[in-house]
Amino acid sequence: MMKDSVRWGGTPRFRKERCKNPWDGRCGRDDIALYIFYNGERVPICRRCWSRIANRNIEWGEDLEKIKR
Ligand SMILES: [Zn+2]
Numbered sequence: 001m002m003k004d005s006v007r008w009g010g011t012p013r014f015r016k017e018r019c020k021n022p023w024d025g026r027c028g029r030d031d032i033a034l035y036i037f038y039n040g041e042r043v044p045i046c047r048r049c050w051s052r053i054a055n056r057n058i059e060w061g062e063d064l065e066k067i068k069r
Helices: 047-056
Strands: 032-038 040-045
Touching: 032 047, 040 047
Parallel strands: none
Antiparallel strands: 032 040
C-alpha cells in the first residue's frame, strides 16, 4: 500500500509551484528542488536558486529552516 501523505521532502507532482526564492523575487522557475521555511511560510526553491543559495552561504535567519529532502 502506498503512503500518500503529503509531507516535506519530495518533489511536488500534482501542483505546479514556482520558485519563490526570497533573495531573487524574479526567478519563478518551476523545477522546484526543495522547500524552505521563511518567515513561517513554506517557500519553494528551484534547483538553480538552491545551488546559488548553497554556494553563497546566505545567512539562515531564525525563521529560516532548511528542509532536507
Ligand atoms: Zn529560483
